[in-house]
Amino acid sequence: MQLKKKQSIRDALAVATCTLLSGVSQTQATEVNDDRWELDTAILFYSEKDRVEVIAPTATAKKAIGEDEFITLRAVYDSLTGASPNGASPTNTAQTFTSPSGESTLTTQAGETPMWEFRDMRLALGVDWERSTSRTVRDTLSADISKERDYFSGALSANRNWDLNDRLTTISAGLGVNYDLISPEGGVPDAGQTVATAKVLGDESKTGTSVLFGITQVINRRTLMQLNYMHAESSGYLNDPYKILSVVDSGTGATLQYLYEKRPDSRSSDVLFWKMVYHLSEDVLHLSYRYFQDDWGIKSHTVDLAYRYELGEKSYLRPRVRYYTQSGADFYNHSFVNGSVPTYASADSRLAEMDSVTLGIKYGRKVGSDSEFSVRLEQMVQSGKDHPSDAIGFQQQLDLYAELEATTIQFSYSTTF
């Protein structure tokens, strides 16, 4: 026997011993994975009060295609209808806007937040290919595309996981790239220009890259911890072509004109994510914290707490509470004073200082030996600075950040066939 061969004996023995001791359960697991599909389906209803409604059926199917090799297919179809703020500030008179495609006009009453009405659908498809390249290394390659009427997005990512320390530690590293093409009907408007006279350009695109490092550690039999860091860079056309902003008079606060928003053409962001899963005797506690910052001046904190409460053998309840808070982008304001509109300016409420609270509950129930049905209900309230100190004139009487209330209901069914 050669030396090299001898060293592998210990590893080979470890595998054989593990196979023997995990015995029956492992044989069963292989049978299940051999030829069957694991299918997760769901339908989601998302409804914002007086705004957007989304219906989104989703399906994910996973299957073993070899020893330690899996393929996952993902599909989401979204149907969106309703209204979303167009960025213009409320005023004390009615405002009339021409829709981005130029087809229709829209009148917003005095004191109301101006909105675009829209209807869109989105189809997203994805595939993951997961493979163990050795006993301790697992690779996942993913490809995703998504298409809306005026938007195309494609993304590729590669992830590698290393198990160390008797599988108590997993280290992961990943790399992702994406390409998005924005092609509104009639073209992309020239950012920063007056809405009435802005040139219309052709399609625009943006590209992004991201890297991820993570570590997952089994602390003890009950506790699992995960820490991830992600850095992302994107560049190109980062505006929302439908968002405009109001330029107001420095004395009265009256709207003088509308400009298309203009954001920087690059964005660099960092995310730190920490998660802990703690197993009680039967129940499970999930706690996570996420920190986000970017070079646009946005910093956000998210705390998410969920508790899975077992209701006997077959069902569980999972209440959840989530708190989110963010500081606004440097170039965000509810409106901009005439004559001092900065190079970059946006009134997109998603870039504003705001916070939100989500309360939710999920009920799951096992059906048969390998199926589960669940229903999830969540309520979210998002609020921002509705009476900012820099409001001018009659703006001081108006609500400059429209509060958002959203309800989510999701029905899910997972099975194996």
Add this chain to the structure above:
Amino acid sequence: MSQVPINQSTELIQADGYWVGRFQAMASPCEILLETEDSALAKRLLQIAADEAWRIEAKFSRYRKDNIVHQINTSKGKAVSVDEETAGLLDYAQRCCELSEGRFDITSGVLREVWRFDGSDNIPDIPQVKQVLARVGWDKLYWQQPNLQLQDGMEIDLGGIGKEYAVDRTVLLLQEALQEALQQEPDTNFVVNFGGDIYVTGPRKGDEPWVIALDDPRASGVLSSGQIQLRRGGVATSGDARRFLVKDGVRYSHILDPTTGWPVADAPHSVTVIAGNCMEAGMLATFAMLQGKQAKIFLEEQGVPFWTI
């Protein structure tokens, strides 16, 4: 009922901060060490451990006439359909045979018909050994789950795996039982020690190692060959101290090489190995013995802690 009566009694005593449960199984003193205040729990776990050890002994001992091993060994060339647990052990034995290039072989037991390791100078002659060797070798049997077919006159002996298997199985059962029972003390660790084949699930409270007396094979159950301190892992010993032959100044160990039919020359008296679990430690110790003079080199290459006598 059983041909070999098993002494089915257990005793539980409280030691320095932990419980020691003792019983007799597989011709060895067996014990579990458990760090808990809860005597009822200790009692229950001891019963689980003893039941599992007795179950495995009853099912796989070659000294009994009411089990699967006896059925296989008296099958006279006919195929025997085996249950899933036995199949797992046969797969494991096959793998160990491959990994040791035929030196570890559960069919080698019939060589004892000509080799009697009683300290005498009774060395068989070469034709005798050759005759028996014709009935030895994994390559001479047919194994396709669930069917095992031996040639007439062949036998299997799971004794080289059984005790270590019992230790690791018992650890799994005790961990399951603890998981169910303990909510307030999630990190209770314990030791399973079946006649020197040991598994330690983790350190004592305060990260203290367990101190375990090692049985001296030269006077099993009476003498201790020392203590080991261990926080986690499996320990097993392969030895021949009391079973050997001496002729013309050559000491023949009871470790027989089934590829030749002769004892392995110049093997250590005993080899103790620490590995991830008890079965791994046991197999590495056995493989090392089968290497004879090369035992130490083999273990150094495997990178496991070990000592030899």
